[in-house]
Each structure stands twice: as C-alpha cells, then as structure tokens.
Amino acid sequence: MCVADSSKADIHKIFVKAKLNHTSGVFVKTVYSDLSNLALSNYDMLVFYSPSDIRSLQENFPDFKPNGIQFATYGPATLKALKGAKLTSTVVAPTPEAPSIAKALSIYFEQK
DSSP states (O other): OEEETTOOTHHHHHHHHTTOOOOOEEEEOOOOOOOTTSOGGGOSEEEEOSHHHHHHHHHHOTTOOOTTOEEEEESHHHHHHHHHTTOOOSEEEOOSSOSSHHHHHHHHHHHO
16 A cells, blocks of 8 residues: 555554555655745744644744744644644634634634
C-alpha cells in the first residue's frame, strides 16, 4: 500500500482487522517550504489545516513565541498537534455550528 510519511496508522489497522496481507511503502514525503523569511509578527492569526502545518511552523521558526498571534485549527489531529506544541487554538473547526474553517472564522469575527 502506498502511503505518505505523515500517514496515520488507521489504514494499516483496517487491513489488519480485515486479515489482509499487506506491506506499506512511503511514496510521498512531506517537504516543508522555507518560510523563515516571513515576519510572523505582521499577522494577527495563523490558520492550520493539518498537523504538518504545525511541524512546518516549528521547523521554520524553532524559537517561535506567539506574542499575541492567535491560531485557528481545522480537525482534531491539527488541534492535538497545536496543543502538543504548547499553543492554544482560538478558533476550532469543524463543530456542529461551524462545519468549515470559513464558517468558524465568520462566527469568531462576528462575536468580536
């Protein structure tokens, strides 16, 4: 089975549960863009869609301090990765009232 280096073990577990003989091979490797030239202090909020986004932040800005920057996350794995980086998400999606990050941001800004 072809997988990405960032793949979850969920697919493997499904194959094992179905008693299917299989082997996994990494065919896709996540490569982070060099964003170190960005001045993050120019931004009020960073929006993350995957745990890889959090790893990219850490790789590009190893000494990153939020200094007032807020964070929005989409998906439970992304939220978990942000918490693992000891950062807090101000806007979280999906939720029943905000199934998309766009809707979650809209609700957040309407309340401000």
